[in-house]
Amino acid sequence: xxxxxxxxxxxxxxxxxxxRARDLGCNTLQLFSHSPRNxxxxxxxxEAVQRFKELRKIYxxxxxxxxxxxxxxxxxxxxxxxxxxxxxxxxxxxxAQLLGADYLILHPGSSSVDISEGRKRAxxxxxxxxxxxxxxxxxxxxxxxxxxxxxxxxxxxxxxLLEASWGIAGGICFDTCHAFQAGYELRNAxxxxxxxxxxxRLIDKNAVKLIHLNDSKKPLGFRVDRHEHIGKGKIGNEGFxxxxxxxxxxxxPVILETPKKTDRDDLMNLRRVKRLLRxxxx
Numbered sequence: 219x220x221x222x223x224x225x226x227x228x229x230x231x232x233x234x235x236x237x238r239a240r241d242l243g244c245n246t247l248q249l250f251s252h253s254p255r256n257x258x259x260x261x262x263x264x265e266a267v268q269r270f271k272e273l274r275k276i277y278x279x280x281x282x283x284x285x286x287x288x289x290x291x292x293x294x295x296x297x298x299x300x301x302x303x304x305x306x307x308x309x310x311x312x313x314a315q316l317l318g319a320d321y322l323i324l325h326p327g328s329s330s331v332d333i334s335e336g337r338k339r340a341x342x343x344x345x346x347x348x349x350x351x352x353x354x355x356x357x358x359x360x361x362x363x364x365x366x367x368x369x370x371x372x373x374x375x376x377x378x379l380l381e382a383s384w385g386i387a388g389g390i391c392f393d394t395c396h397a398f399q400a401g402y403e404l405r406n407a408x409x410x411x412x413x414x415x416x417x418x419r420l421i422d423k424n425a426v427k428l429i430h431l432n433d434s435k436k437p438l439g440f441r442v443d444r445h446e447h448i449g450k451g452k453i454g455n456e457g458f459x460x461x462x463x464x465x466x467x468x469x470x471p472v473i474l475e476t477p478k479k480t481d482r483d484d485l486m487n488l489r490r491v492k493r494l495l496r497x498x499x500x
Contacts, residue, residue: 291328
């Protein structure tokens with residue numbers, strides 16, 4: 219069975235994210251190392267780190283993904299924000315490494331003026347970070363939905379950014395809702411094969427290290443990032459069944475970022491994905 223998990227809360231202590239994943243029946247997880255909506259860099263205690271690692275081993279949670287702050291924007295035309303974003307991203311790498319995480323996920327950001335110039339700024343930041351240190355944790359760049367100013371909504375964009383982040387990057391996090399919104403048809407086996415071929419040609423055959431499995435509230439190509447429950451959106455159960463049946467994705471961990479009001483929502487979506495994985499096309 220593919221490794222399957224959700225994004226779990228660190229409320230009450232970072233180690234509790236492991237407990238919550240286990241209670242949901244997950245064998246992988248994603249978490250924030252701190253609040254993603256402020257610039258604070260809290261100290262993570264030695265005791266918390268040890269408990270996190272201990273529980274991870276006991277419950278066989280593999281791999282562990284940390285999602286970086288939503289405030290980071292390494293493509294911004296604002297020099298102060300770029301500098302602040304670079305410092306925060308370095309701290310995020312250090313925090314993820316301290317936890318023994320495998321990957322740190324980054325939304326590269328957006329540019330309010332010229333997208334190509336924004337991509338150049340992001341590449342400069344990534345090169346600088348690559349020269350600042352060496353981390354065992356690997357950076358994953360996530361594809362975005364193609365909203366106004368997005369610099370990483372296509373495979374070509376990601377390939378260009380990854381080339382500039384040699385030494386710290388480990389591949390990409392493929393978000394299904396984002397890809398669908400950016401215009402990639404995920405409900406057709408032939409179109410999925412074309413997408414995979416492009417990823418293999420422009421990046422690497424092992425580029426996809428994580429799938430964010432999210433349905434989409436909006437139709438194909440609307441460029442609006444609105445996640446929906448699995449099977450309840452415009453990709454739908456059949457689309458996910460086709461996608462998950464492709465051999466290129468058969469061993470890639472899956473994390474859900476579907477809407478959540480209570481833990482019941484996570485359980486519902488996890489059950490749906492488990493059912494889809496059992497129904498893979500032969």
